[in-house]
Amino acid sequence: MAERDVGGRLVSDRSHRDERIGDLFEIHYPGLCRLAYLIVGNTREAEEIVMDAFVRTFSSWHRIRDLDRSDAYLRRAVVNLSRSRKRRRRGEERSNAAAFRAPTWTQQADVEGDMVVWEAVRQLPYRQRAAVVLKYYEDLTEADIARLLHCSVGTVKSQLAKARARLAQYLDKESEDV
Amino acid sequence: MSEPLEERLREGLRKAAAFEPRTAQARARFERLSRRRRARARIRTASLAAVGATLMLALVGGVGFTKDLRERLGIGEGSADWNIGIISGDEANEAQEQPAPADKAEADSPTEEEMSSVDSKSGGGQTSTEGKGGSDSTKNGASGTGATATGGESGGKGAAGTGGQGSTGEGDTGASGTGGDACVAKSGDSDSGQGTQPSGEGGAAGEADPAAAPAPSPSPSPGQTCEAPKN
Numbered sequence: 001m002a003e004r005d006v007g008g009r010l011v012s013d014r015s016h017r018d019e020r021i022g023d024l025f026e027i028h029y030p031g032l033c034r035l036a037y038l039i040v041g042n043t044r045e046a047e048e049i050v051m052d053a054f055v056r057t058f059s060s061w062h063r064i065r066d067l068d069r070s071d072a073y074l075r076r077a078v079v080n081l082s083r084s085r086k087r088r089r090r091g092e093e094r095s096n097a098a099a100f101r102a103p104t105w106t107q108q109a110d111v112e113g114d115m116v117v118w119e120a121v122r123q124l125p126y127r128q129r130a131a132v133v134l135k136y137y138e139d140l141t142e143a144d145i146a147r148l149l150h151c152s153v154g155t156v157k158s159q160l161a162k163a164r165a166r167l168a169q170y171l172d173k174e175s176e177d178v
Numbered sequence: 179m180s181e182p183l184e185e186r187l188r189e190g191l192r193k194a195a196a197f198e199p200r201t202a203q204a205r206a207r208f209e210r211l212s213r214r215r216r217a218r219a220r221i222r223t224a225s226l227a228a229v230g231a232t233l234m235l236a237l238v239g240g241v242g243f244t245k246d247l248r249e250r251l252g253i254g255e256g257s258a259d260w261n262i263g264i265i266s267g268d269e270a271n272e273a274q275e276q277p278a279p280a281d282k283a284e285a286d287s288p289t290e291e292e293m294s295s296v297d298s299k300s301g302g303g304q305t306s307t308e309g310k311g312g313s314d315s316t317k318n319g320a321s322g323t324g325a326t327a328t329g330g331e332s333g334g335k336g337a338a339g340t341g342g343q344g345s346t347g348e349g350d351t352g353a354s355g356t357g358g359d360a361c362v363a364k365s366g367d368s369d370s371g372q373g374t375q376p377s378g379e380g381g382a383a384g385e386a387d388p389a390a391a392p393a394p395s396p397s398p399s400p401g402q403t404c405e406a407p408k409n
Contacts, residue, residue: 059219
């Protein structure tokens with residue numbers, strides 16, 4: 001089956017297609033790993049999610065009409081997989097424990113000083129946390145967040161407001177304690 | 179209050195996610211997983227195609243077999259004839275109510291007593307016999323009225339005898355008189371009752387019932403075919 005290239009050309013060569021997928025992987029993998037990590041709060045799980053998202057997305061390569069928007073496909077896949085992974089975490093933990101590997105990334109930044117914010121974000125419920133990450137890390141609009149989370153814009157707004165209130169309360173408490 | 183919080187959130191999240199994943203190692207793993215997934219998808223597609231082809235062949239073969247079976251059984255295309263092996267409840271009841279073919283044949287065939295009476299009647303002036311030949315002949319002849327003919331011209335008491343199965347009649351004939359030329363019996367409507375009746379010499383009919391045989395029958399010429407008069 002013929003596929004459309006970025007420039008609109010037809011690509012039928014399988015090796016060229018694999019090469020293109022490899023390029024996309026190298027471009028998007030780091031950012032998606034960071035996003036997944038911020039949502040699920042676990043590096044190993046984040047890596048599994050991103051890998052799963054890539055495999056699923058590019059195994060149905062022919063369904064992607066616009067390769068320029070492959071990052072949107074992948075981001076959506078990561079968010080959806082994070083949600084579904086949370087639902088079946090118990091079963092996944094068994095298989096992950098069996099196939100445990102060390103994380104394939106290295107922590108470079110010193111996050112000790114910002115651990116308070118990160119700990120506050122990790123305390124949030126999944127939906128509020130995902131909305132906060134997509135809003136303040138990915139800089140997405142509320143409409144895009146609503147599409148990604150399969151909810152309305154109003155729900156996103158309310159979730160963000162609740163999250164901000166909780167974060168403010170948490171951070172104020174922390175600053176008072178300090 | 180809100181803007182400082184948002185800025186703090188942005189800064190905190192950026193720093194929390196400030197790490198560099200080992201992309202090369204992950205890419206190798208991704209290619210391995212992709213190959214495996216594609217192979218699995220190909221196997222699944224091939225399996226589905228095989229199952230589909232098998233089902234299609236089974237369907238075509240089943241239709242062909244049914245058609246062939248219909249042709250062999252001589253069953254038409256009518257919808258009612260399609261119910262070869264399926265009998266509805268009403269049909270089953272009807273089938274039970276109807277007697278079996280053998281029974282039906284027996285039911286249709288007359289009893290021995292009826293035979294003899296028929297025989298005597300159909301004998302038309304000739305003697306009939308009670309012997310088993312007579313009855314058998316009638317039986318075999320079914321509705322063979324006048325299945326037998328008697329030969330023999332005689333001055334005696336008329337020729338008697340019936341053709342038992344077209345045979346010589348085991349003592350059931352008592353051809354009388356001297357005529358005794360064999361008379362080729364002609365069956366009435368049936369195929370039985372043929373046979374030649376040997377001439378007898380005089381003699382009374384063996385078991386012939388004289389009373390049943392009215393007197394002297396017109397004696398046909400030897401070999402003449404006689405037909406029993408109809409009542």
